[in-house]
Amino acid sequence: MQDRVKLSRDEIIICYQEDVAKLMKYLSWLQSKSGSSTSDIYSGEGIGRNSMAVPVYDSTLLSFIKEIKTTDFLNRNYVYTYSRYRMKTAADELRVIDACSLQDITVLGDILSKYVLRGDVKGAVWSEGVQNGVYLALLLKLKELMEIRKPLEY
Incomplete structure (x- = not known):
């Protein structure tokens, strides 16, 4: 999917295996929370109608x-990846995630990057990734790709 230096399957697995293993510990949590809200608005004591809403994640x-x-x-x-693959909605992202192969692992990283980096500016984006199932689909795809040769240890 992307025009970069082509690495062998084993080289790609070696490059990303450690990072994928770090993220796999969140797989069961994402499976239980996918589709639901992971943020709320703080409404503690002393918060009036005229106060600014504070999100709690x-x-x-x-x-x-x-x-x-x-x-x-x-x-x-x-x-640039979003432009190349014409991704505008979560459905587009899920379509691209499903079509990715091991050689396209950077595309999966770019989708993750969108949610993490945009979430730094607008925190609600972090929760959107859980609600629309993109994080879960990404981790399941990464697990599938890393387990081509042998099961992933995490």
């Missing part, structure tokens, strides 16, 4: 986002 979601930021998947130029 699930701590596991914040840990997941923090973990993604430590991986090689993060790419600030994700916009």
Whole structure:
């Protein structure tokens, strides 16, 4: 899908296996939360009608986002991938995720990058990734791709 230096399957697996293993610990949480809300608005004592709404995020979601930021998947130029594959909606993202092969693993990273980097500016984007199932689809696809040769250990 992308025009980059072509690495062998084993080289790609070696490059990304550690990062994928880090993210796999969130798979069961995403399976249970996918499609539901992972954020809320703080409405504690002393918050009046004239106060600014403060979002509160699930701590596991914040840990997941923090973990993604430590991986090689993060790419600030994700916009070019979105343009190339004409991705505008979550349905488009899910379609592309489903079509990706091991050689296209950077495309999966670019989709993750969109949610993480845009979420830094607008936190609601982090929750959207859980609600629309993109995070779950990404992790399931990464697991499938990494287990081509042998089961992934995490």
